[in-house]
Amino acid sequence: MTSLDDLKSYVDIAVDHAKEKTDGVIARGVLSSNSQIRFSQNAIDINKRWESLSLQLFLIMEGAKTGFSERSVSGADDAKKAVDDTVAFTKRLPESIFFAGVEDNVHDYKMVSGTFDSKIDDFSEKAPGLVNAAIDAARTQGAKRVAGALKFGKEFQFFRSSYGPEGSTRSTSFDLNVRAFMNELDHSGQGLECGTTPSQALSGMIEAGAQAGTLAKQAEGAKQGKPGTYDIVMNPTVAANVMGFMVESANPFMVMIGMSPLGDKMGQQLGPEFLTVADDPRMAGGLASKPFDAEGTPTKTFNIYEKGVLKSFVHNTSTAKMFETESTGNSTLVGLGEGLKMLLPYNSNIVFENGDRSFEELLEGNKPTIYVTSNWYTRFTNHQTGEFSTIPRDAMFLIEKGEMKPIKNVRISDSMLRMFANITALGNDRRQIYWWEVDTPTFIPSVRIADCRITAATQ
Numbered sequence: 001m002t003s004l005d006d007l008k009s010y011v012d013i014a015v016d017h018a019k020e021k022t023d024g025v026i027a028r029g030v031l032s033s034n035s036q037i038r039f040s041q042n043a044i045d046i047n048k049r050w051e052s053l054s055l056q057l058f059l060i061m062e063g064a065k066t067g068f069s070e071r072s073v074s075g076a077d078d079a080k081k082a083v084d085d086t087v088a089f090t091k092r093l094p095e096s097i098f099f100a101g102v103e104d105n106v107h108d109y110k111m112v113s114g115t116f117d118s119k120i121d122d123f124s125e126k127a128p129g130l131v132n133a134a135i136d137a138a139r140t141q142g143a144k145r146v147a148g149a150l151k152f153g154k155e156f157q158f159f160r161s162s163y164g165p166e167g168s169t170r171s172t173s174f175d176l177n178v179r180a181f182m183n184e185l186d187h188s189g190q191g192l193e194c195g196t197t198p199s200q201a202l203s204g205m206i207e208a209g210a211q212a213g214t215l216a217k218q219a220e221g222a223k224q225g226k227p228g229t230y231d232i233v234m235n236p237t238v239a240a241n242v243m244g245f246m247v248e249s250a251n252p253f254m255v256m257i258g259m260s261p262l263g264d265k266m267g268q269q270l271g272p273e274f275l276t277v278a279d280d281p282r283m284a285g286g287l288a289s290k291p292f293d294a295e296g297t298p299t300k301t302f303n304i305y306e307k308g309v310l311k312s313f314v315h316n317t318s319t320a321k322m323f324e325t326e327s328t329g330n331s332t333l334v335g336l337g338e339g340l341k342m343l344l345p346y347n348s349n350i351v352f353e354n355g356d357r358s359f360e361e362l363l364e365g366n367k368p369t370i371y372v373t374s375n376w377y378t379r380f381t382n383h384q385t386g387e388f389s390t391i392p393r394d395a396m397f398l399i400e401k402g403e404m405k406p407i408k409n410v411r412i413s414d415s416m417l418r419m420f421a422n423i424t425a426l427g428n429d430r431r432q433i434y435w436w437e438v439d440t441p442t443f444i445p446s447v448r449i450a451d452c453r454i455t456a457a458t459q
């Protein structure tokens with residue numbers, strides 16, 4: 001049985017071994033236990049659990065050559081071989097134009113509350129019953145079939161840098177995705193729940209099931225939507241995916257590779273004055289909350305948008321030097337495909353300030369309004385201008401002349417910049433969103449946006 005002492009030992013062995021062969025190294029040991037319960041046709045069909053201990057290495061050689069590896073280890077020899085293999089690989093690489101150094105100061109870290117659930121082991125036994133409760137809640141609301149997945153687990157990390165910083169963290173997490181269906185496949189609804197304290201998730205999981213079932217029932221009889229210009233109300237699930245792009249794009253790496261529309265927008269009014277958005281790695285209960293980043297820089301909370309004005313980018317040590325500013329503590333090992341990772345700036349928890357409108361107030365207005373509850377397949381035609389399209393899935397409604405009717409088969413085709421500027425109201429229902437369409441934990445309420453372009457998804 002691997003212990004936390006083993007975790008620290010393997011990291012220490014790797015760093016000490018790498019010191020002789022590299023200019024610098026950051027090693028991170030990750031001990032995790034994860035579970036997944038999948039369900040379909042109103043019943044659990046898969047319940048599995050797995051444990052792993054992996055060693056992540058980031059090496060710096062010959063000035064600006066950087067290499068990364070991650071593999072399972074079970075002893076000192078494995079840790080040393082991981083270093084040797086990564087050194088041999090890194091030697092063959094060109095210098096990185098995105099690397100200009102890492103954190104080289106030692107800090108004391110202020111820990112973040114609400115990231116670890118001491119009852120996580122008990123939750124493993126209770127989880128199947130909670131999943132069945134979510135299924136029952138969806139069926140009680142009228143759903144014929146219910147499917148989805150619950151993932152949960154715990155993780156311990158210890159990291160050490162040859163430049164001095166070191167630290168450890170522990171965390172727990174869960175995320176539930178429920179989809180409910182009627183007899184017709186496109187008469188469906190979705191419910192989500194996520195967080196860091198699964199032992200307190202019973203009511204939220206049941207609510208997610210009930211929401212999925214309610215929306216599926218309300219979607220019955222959906223008619224083909226008509227293309228045109230509408231006001232749109234996005235629930236938090238959709239708003240996190242669409243509006244989250246305008247926060248994730250406040251990233252110097254994205255600017256440098258031509259994937260952001262914000263390169264020349266610093267200091268400009270891009271959203272309404274009532275809109276403030278922070279990067280908050282110290283948010284209690286945030287799935288990305290942590291006391292330090294991947295280099296060992298202490299984390300802090302700061303505004304990316306303040307009263308609608310773009311105020312800051314996220315930075316790590318390298319981009320801070322390039323842009324002549326300071327690191328914001330957002331360094332992360334970011335995957336670039338085929339197992340390659342680089343130290344780059346990346347958001348922690350995206351946190352929108354909560355609004356003051358009830359759901360009913362968000363739907364009010366003189367213009368035809370479409371209420372969207374889920375979306376898939378967000379794709380860009382031009383990242384630098386923010387032109388994109390996304391397909392609403394599950395229940396969607398047209399509100400016109402006081403009536404709310406289900407519709408289907410339309411696509412949102414617009415500009416992120418224009419939609420961000422056209423936010424007219426925020427709901428008072430902020431919640432944390434995290435699932436496969438939203439891979440950065442985002443705290444966001446429902447959002448109303450004026451004059452959005454709607455096209456037909458099918459002909």
